[in-house]
Amino acid sequence: MKRNICLFGLLIFLVVLPFFSGEFYVNLASQVFIFAVFAASINLLLGYGGLATLGHASYLGVAAYGSALIGLKLGLGHWIAAPAALVGTTLMAGAFGLIALRASGLGFLMLTLAMSQVLWGTAYRWVGLTDGDNGLRGLTRPAPFGIDLDSASAFYWFTLAVTVLSVWLMARFVRSPFGAALRGTRDQPRRMAALGHNVWLIRWITFVYAGFWGAVSGLLFVYYHKYIHPISLSLTNSAEGLLAVIAGGSGTLGGPLAGATIVMLLKNYASAYIERWNMLLGFVFVIIVVFMPEGVVPGSKRIYLKCRQRFASRA
Amino acid sequence: MSMQFWVIQTLNSLALGGLLFLLASGFSLIFGLMRIANLTHGGLFMLGAYLGVTILKVVPNLWVAALLAGLAVALFGGLLEKLILRKLSGNVLGQVLVTLGVAYIIADACLLIWGGDPVPIQTPAFLQQPLRVAGFAFPAYRLAVVVLAVLVGAILFFIMEKTRLGAMIRAGVDDMQMARAVGIPVSRLFTIVFCLGAGLAGAGGVIGGPIMSAYPGLDADMLPLALIVVILGGVGSLVGAFVGSFITGFVYTFGVALFPQLAYVILFLPMIFVIAFRPRGLFGRFAA
Numbered sequence: 001m002k003r004n005i006c007l008f009g010l011l012i013f014l015v016v017l018p019f020f021s022g023e024f025y026v027n028l029a030s031q032v033f034i035f036a037v038f039a040a041s042i043n044l045l046l047g048y049g050g051l052a053t054l055g056h057a058s059y060l061g062v063a064a065y066g067s068a069l070i071g072l073k074l075g076l077g078h079w080i081a082a083p084a085a086l087v088g089t090t091l092m093a094g095a096f097g098l099i100a101l102r103a104s105g106l107g108f109l110m111l112t113l114a115m116s117q118v119l120w121g122t123a124y125r126w127v128g129l130t131d132g133d134n135g136l137r138g139l140t141r142p143a144p145f146g147i148d149l150d151s152a153s154a155f156y157w158f159t160l161a162v163t164v165l166s167v168w169l170m171a172r173f174v175r176s177p178f179g180a181a182l183r184g185t186r187d188q189p190r191r192m193a194a195l196g197h198n199v200w201l202i203r204w205i206t207f208v209y210a211g212f213w214g215a216v217s218g219l220l221f222v223y224y225h226k227y228i229h230p231i232s233l234s235l236t237n238s239a240e241g242l243l244a245v246i247a248g249g250s251g252t253l254g255g256p257l258a259g260a261t262i263v264m265l266l267k268n269y270a271s272a273y274i275e276r277w278n279m280l281l282g283f284v285f286v287i288i289v290v291f292m293p294e295g296v297v298p299g300s301k302r303i304y305l306k307c308r309q310r311f312a313s314r315a
Numbered sequence: 316m317s318m319q320f321w322v323i324q325t326l327n328s329l330a331l332g333g334l335l336f337l338l339a340s341g342f343s344l345i346f347g348l349m350r351i352a353n354l355t356h357g358g359l360f361m362l363g364a365y366l367g368v369t370i371l372k373v374v375p376n377l378w379v380a381a382l383l384a385g386l387a388v389a390l391f392g393g394l395l396e397k398l399i400l401r402k403l404s405g406n407v408l409g410q411v412l413v414t415l416g417v418a419y420i421i422a423d424a425c426l427l428i429w430g431g432d433p434v435p436i437q438t439p440a441f442l443q444q445p446l447r448v449a450g451f452a453f454p455a456y457r458l459a460v461v462v463l464a465v466l467v468g469a470i471l472f473f474i475m476e477k478t479r480l481g482a483m484i485r486a487g488v489d490d491m492q493m494a495r496a497v498g499i500p501v502s503r504l505f506t507i508v509f510c511l512g513a514g515l516a517g518a519g520g521v522i523g524g525p526i527m528s529a530y531p532g533l534d535a536d537m538l539p540l541a542l543i544v545v546i547l548g549g550v551g552s553l554v555g556a557f558v559g560s561f562i563t564g565f566v567y568t569f570g571v572a573l574f575p576q577l578a579y580v581i582l583f584l585p586m587i588f589v590i591a592f593r594p595r596g597l598f599g600r601f602a603a
Contacts, residue, residue: 052408054415099587102594106352106407110542113354114586117539121579128576235535239415246412279423285416289409290402 014160018153026152032264033163034220039244039256040170041213046242047251048174049206050186052109054238055116058096059214061233062119063089064222068136069129078142086215093211097204104189104203116238123230135229139222149223159220166213171253173209182206240267240281247288249295259295322451324572325565330457330526332564333464337519338537339544340471340556341512347488347551348508350407351400354414356516357538358421363388363517364529365429368436370521377439377521385518392513396506418534426531436524456525463522467515468557475553484508488551540567543582547589549599558597 018026038060045051066085070076076084100111123130130136141149149155173179184192185199193199222228231237240263248259266284271277292299342356366384367377374380395417403409438456445452475481486494487501495501520529527533544563548555566585570578589596 052411054411099590102590106346106350106411107594109411110352110546111590114539114542114546115583117535117542118579118583121539121582122577125578126576235415235538236419242412246408276423276427278419279427282416282419282423285419286399286413289406289412289416290399293406293409 011164015157018156023152026156028264028268030152030156030159030224031268032261033159034217034224035241035244035264036257036260037163037166037213037220038217038241039248039260040167041210041217042241043245043250043256044170044174044206044210044213046245047255048179048182048186049203051104051203051207052242053100053112053210054109054235054242055096055100055112055114056210056214056241057233057235057237058112058116058119059089059093059211060218060221060237061123061228061230062092063215063218064228064232065123065130065136067219067222068139068228071139072136078140082142082219085219086212089215089218090208090212093208093214094204096211097207101200101203101207113235113238116233117235120230120233120235123233130230133230135227137227139226139228141223141226155224159224162216162220166216167253167257170213174253178202178205236278236281239285243281243285243288246295247284247292249299252295255295319451320572322453324568326453326457326461327572328565328568329561330460330564331568332561333460334519334523334526335540335544335564336464336468336557336560337515337522339541339548339560340468340553341515342541343545343548343550343552343556344484344508345512346545348484348491349400349505351410351414353509353512354411354538355395355418355421356512356541357534357536358418359388359392359513359516360520360523360537361425361529361534362391362421363520364436364524364533365425365434365520366517367521367524368429368434368529371436377436377525381518381521384521385514388517388520389510389514391517393506393510395513396509400509401502401505418538422531422534429529431531433528433530435528436521438525460522460526464560468553471553480504480507540582543586545596546586547596549596552596552598555596555598 014029017029038056041059042053042056045053045056063085066088067078067081070081070084071078096112096115099115100108103111124132126132141155143149144158147154147158149158174182181192181197181202184195184197185202189199192202218232221232244259244263245256246259247262248257249255266280267277270280274280288295294302338356338360342353345351345353363381363384366387367380370380370383371377374383395414399413399417400410403413442456442459444455446455446458447453473481475484483494483499484504486497486499487504491501520533540563544556544559546559547562548557548559562585563582567578567582570581574581593599
């Protein structure tokens with residue numbers, strides 16, 4: 001109950017944010033939301049399925065490129081480009097899942113990484129289609145129901161609505177009986193198989209579902225930037241998403257959202273002051289993995305409880 | 316397309332295959348023994364190439380530079396293993412993420428120190444003239460790279476199959492707990508294998524220098540190729556790394572030459588084929 005009130009308060013705060021804050025912060029918040037959807041979709045695989053993926057940028061990037069190319073090359077509107085990009089990317093996730101789920105553990109990680117690197121390299125080299133390193137310019141934002149999304153706050157509300165819907169649907173997914181089975185395959189795959197569950201199929205469905213939400217974040221990404229570059233398919237992008245999940249705490253619903261906020265703020269503020277974002281990213285990786293392996297949210301909780309306990313025993 | 320085209324491309328494929336073997340054999344052994352997907356490996360290759368550039372300014376001999384850079388990178392790898400990776404043993408995901416983090420640090424440090432422009436590495440003088448056999452011109456340096464890779468492969472094969480150290484490593488790959496139980500110092504083996512793998516990657520960077528030069532992004536270009544080699548050949552297998560390297564070398568080189576825009580998509584095909592029919596890879600001892 002208390003938790004619901006807190007969430008409701010947070011939602012109200014987020015809805016009214018554009019009325020009192022400047023455009024910079026509204027745009028930053030939009031980017032945090034987009035990244036949060038991306039991180040939450042990685043969390044489905046990593047946190048609930050125990051499948052560490054280093055190729056999730058594929059779905060973000062392919063959906064973004066798909067929507068952009070359908071608009072630019074075929075001249076079709078967003079009402080057809082967006083669903084086509086989502087369907088196409090989800091189908092690709094289905095095919096990639098068939099390949100990647102031939103293995104689990106590190107093999108899965110290597111396969112997802114190798115496949116996404118192939119897409120990244122192709123986006124760079126297939127200049128005729130993607131314009132290579134120049135990226136695709138001149139993209140537009142959609143105008144759902146005639147509402148123009150070009151202003152920062154209109155796009156912010158649109159992104160907020162999509163984010164809330166996405167996170168709610170992902171929460172429904174992991175809290176369903178299917179989600180319980182998924183956690184079962186994470187913790188005890190052999191027992192789950194012995195109980196008659198089809199472990200492979202549970203993982204594959206999750207893989208496709210996560211790919212779909214990755215594609216949704218990709219659409220938001222390309223609408224926000226109105227530009228797409230091969231870098232969005234890169235290992236760095238996948239790794240930043242994974243870092244957000246781990247920093248926030250994998251296998252929790254709030255973790256990826258907190259982690260996405262942390263990574264996005266760090267990226268935006270740090271890159272304003274220091275040039276070497278990649279080096280900082282590397283150090284953040286090492287520090288979080290070595291010192292806060294369970295994530296910043298559970299980690300702070302643990303430290304908080306420890307402090308309170310110590311304080312209580314003293315009193 | 317002329318005959319010379321096919322000859323040159325074949326030789327390019329072999330040279331790339333040789334370089335990939337220097338990179339991927341270490342990756343595969345580390346993966347096989349320690350169950351670590353060392354994502355720093357591309358970075359170590361690049362670090363080796365850049366160190367080679369600096370060493371060549373002092374010692375103008377490519378082979379000495381390769382040896383010294385290899386030793387330096389091996390030392391770096393040993394420190395990485397002892398100081399960080401060992402602390403995370405058992406935490407597979409943590410180890411992968413740390414190696415990824417270190418890869419970013421290396422890439423950015425190289426950019427900081429050596430700048431953003433590609434730095435060429437000179438081909439040794441006596442290998443600059445192409446070799447002329449039966450009317451065809453063969454670039455001599457590429458031939459030398461192939462010979463070197465085969466030599467290194469033979470030495471590694473000898474170490475793995477005929478020496479006590481190799482027998483211990485093989486035992487560790489096959490059943491680590493049993494190896495520990497019979498008194499094999501597995502932890503020391505970890506350090507040795509990690510140093511060896513890192514050193515080979517570093518030396519490979521210098522050897523590859525005259526062909527591909529040192530540039531930012533070299534790590535990101537090499538890492539996927541190494542991954543594909545290991546997926547094809549199977550983890551923990553030297554023969555697998557050897558065969559996988561040359562397959563990947565051929566597919567990539569001819570892909571770039573014939574379908575430049577789709578070279579990466581073509582790389583995909585042998586990988587899917589192997590994964591579909593033999594998920595552990597051609598010569599893998601176990602599924603990764």
